[in-house]
Amino acid sequence: MTHANRFLNIMISQAIGESIPNNTEHAVSVTLPTWEATVGYEEGEEWVVSKMNSGYPRFFIHSIIQQLASNITAKYGRTGEQCMVFSSYNISKRCRDFIYSKTPANTAKPTVRVLKLSTVPPRTDLEKSTVVETSIGVIFFPPAVFTLAKAYWQHSGEGISSRLAEYLLKHLFPQSTHKVDVTGDTKAEIQARRIQKISPSINTPTVSKRRDDEDTTMFIDQKFGRILDLKFAPAAKIALKRRIIGNIEELDLDLNKIRENTKKFDADDVYLYPSGMASIFNCHQALLSAFPPQKSVCFGFPYVDTLNILKKFGPGVHFLGLGDDQSLAELEQNLSNGMKISGLFCECPSNPLLKTPNLKKIRALADTYDFAVVVDDTVGNFINIHVLPYADMVCTSLTKVFSGDSNVMGGSVVLNKETRKYAQLKKYFTMHYEDVFWAQDALVMERNSRDFAERSRKVNENTQEIVNFLKNCSLISKVYYPSLSDTKNYYDDIKTQNGGYGGLISFIFHDPNDAITFFNAMNFHKGPSLGTNFTLACPYTILAHYGELEEVEKWDIDRNLIRISVGIEDKKELVEVMEKSLEVTLNSRRDS
Structure with a gap:
């Protein structure tokens, strides 16, 4: 099955907090289906954050990682400590140094411990298919400095992946279960992230409805040739x-x-x-x-x-x-x-x-x-x-x-x-x-x-169709795209012979209310990230800069900007979605 056909057959979720793609254990994006849901997420509203079962990995710590951290804290932690797990001992030490560097000079340095844990190497040739010797670093710290540790996790991008956490749970804690639920962000954590750009605690006890059983996971792996030897x-x-x-x-x-x-x-x-x-x-x-x-x-x-x-x-x-x-x-x-x-x-x-x-x-x-x-x-x-x-x-x-x-x-x-x-x-x-x-x-x-090159060409073609639609829409005041920018000549200097202008588009409406109506009407996946095989949209400034909307406007970032990452679906279907969204928006204007 080709990438295009596979993604055309995936249902577009409108459920807040569900993974994108749907029912994907290690998904990179998460559903925020409306403008109001995105604002609610940033504001820490219970009706949104209580439903967050997934999230972008540097902002939302995966349930499996949370379970691993909980197990490590229970076994190696001291009373009152929290922990965070990184991909190596050296990375954990960098996180510790970051915490120390950001501790005020007139404040006593917190007690921060670093621990190295390792799994055993394969003992036989047969085990080499399922066993890898690996080491991780764990940093223990008092709750008062959690936001600093989380800031390092987010900014550096060096936290462990959910697949590594899954492996470590199996090999370090073979008796424990890691079929856990993902917790949502609390309102306090969301509000803190607006300033610190941090994400939820990896030590919060959690429980998930999302995880497929092992038989289902194995079936999916076999169907798509994803057995990981x-x-x-x-x-x-x-x-x-x-x-x-x-x-x-x-x-x-x-x-x-x-x-x-x-x-x-x-x-x-x-x-x-x-x-x-x-x-x-x-x-x-x-x-x-x-x-x-x-x-x-x-x-x-x-x-x-x-x-x-x-x-x-x-x-x-x-x-x-x-x-x-x-x-x-x-x-x-x-x-x-x-x-x-x-x-x-x-x-x-x-x-x-x-x-x-x-x-x-x-x-x-x-x-x-x-x-x-x-x-x-x-x-x-x-x-x-x-x-x-x-x-x-x-x-x-x-x-x-x-x-x-x-x-x-x-x-x-x-x-x-x-x-x-x-x-x-x-x-x-x-x-x-x-x-x-x-x-x-x-x-x-x-x-x-x-098939990266093939998909890139398809994205370029599809995106041009969306750009043409947006340019001809009277409700839209500006479209941002490399070929429309006054810096196009600099792009053309570095464009490859058969290259295009990519799959990312941003645009703003004359009337902010139209932006909200249009976004809510779009039948695309909606959430963070870009470059996905499926089209993915978000109210970018609200999602990325909610705590600094006035500041970013100094740099020409409109607070009502919509960003679309165009995928490899059928281009006619993509344009139809845009046309229907425009129709809903025009009808809304007539009714108001």
Whole structure:
């Protein structure tokens, strides 16, 4: 069964808090079917949060992870302690250091303990299919500093995956059951997250109605060829690296157009991470460690946690939120006057305004003033755009269109061996890189990404149809898309020969009430994330910036902005959904 047919046959849930895709144990998104439900979630309203059975993994801790943490606390914790589980001992120590760094100077440092736990290796060749030796780090802390620990979990993206937690429960606590319910966020936790951007406690006792029994799970695995033979995980990771770097090379059809003397890139310069945010976080850590620590620049308005990383770890950030030519000219002036920066971080194009930075100019400034360039190409994706010649490091969230199935997290970093900073960066990654991308996640990611290029082309085609519809809708005041932006020429400079403009669209209405009506009427999946094989919509500013709506408007982020990530469904069906939503909106206007 093809991806397209499979997703056309999935029922679109309108039930608050259900996983997206429906009935998916390790889902990446969650249903918030109306504008009011999204606001209610952000406000911590009981009618919403009590129904939250799933969530985006960096914000909503999976029930299986909660159960693992509960078991570890019961066995190894001290009275009054909570714990959080990370993919390695070193990551747990980084979380501890973060807690200490954010503890006020006039306050006694909290008691924070770090524990390393390991599972046994396979004892026979037969066991190699189901048993992997692995180690994790556990951090114990008093409840008073929980929000700091959770902030690290969210910002760094280095928490364990639900599949790893499932494996650890089975091997560390073989007598325990982990068929538990997911708890919803409490109102207090939601309100705290509005300020701190944190998510629910992993230690709250929980109980779930969602988990299928093992027989059903096995049937699904067999039906879709998803049996996870762990002995193939190393080969899957090699395949992923080659797929990432191979796509880059295959699309390298006219390198002279982009940059002269570009060499072939090596799969050894690809590093895999448990999430896209972890890849950005580790690029930032590399700059802080391999070079004298300086402030960085965030060029353009980015996804919220990219800016959080740059703000909260290290010396700080110069935020150039408009990301336009004038901002770049101001940066050049400041650099010429002696300002020092360690690196410039940017998205290509940006989320949610779909602006493309002038990478040629940024690369020239980097070479002149000796700073690194870190480009997040997730929204564009490396089938459509080729940014590596301009970057020292390229970060990608593999969770998005590379995977498409919305059932696994992952990220990657690619180093550019042409730049002057390559040797120092390579030395850092050689010495400090930890492969904490869990074996089962790698196997699922490898499977999902086999038809990445085909799906990307389909998404490009479908999205153009939606863009055409939105452009001709009189109720809409602005459509954001790379081909419509005044930065289109910068996108075209890096667009591959057969590439398109991607699957993400944002738009705003003249009347905010129309935005609400239109969004509620859309018969699409609705929730966080992007790059899914199915079309996914959200009131982006409400969902990502509810606690700072006035602040983000300074950077042209309208509070009523709607974002759609277009999938691979039949394009006629997609347009029909949009037309019906418009009809409902027009009827609502006539009735009011």
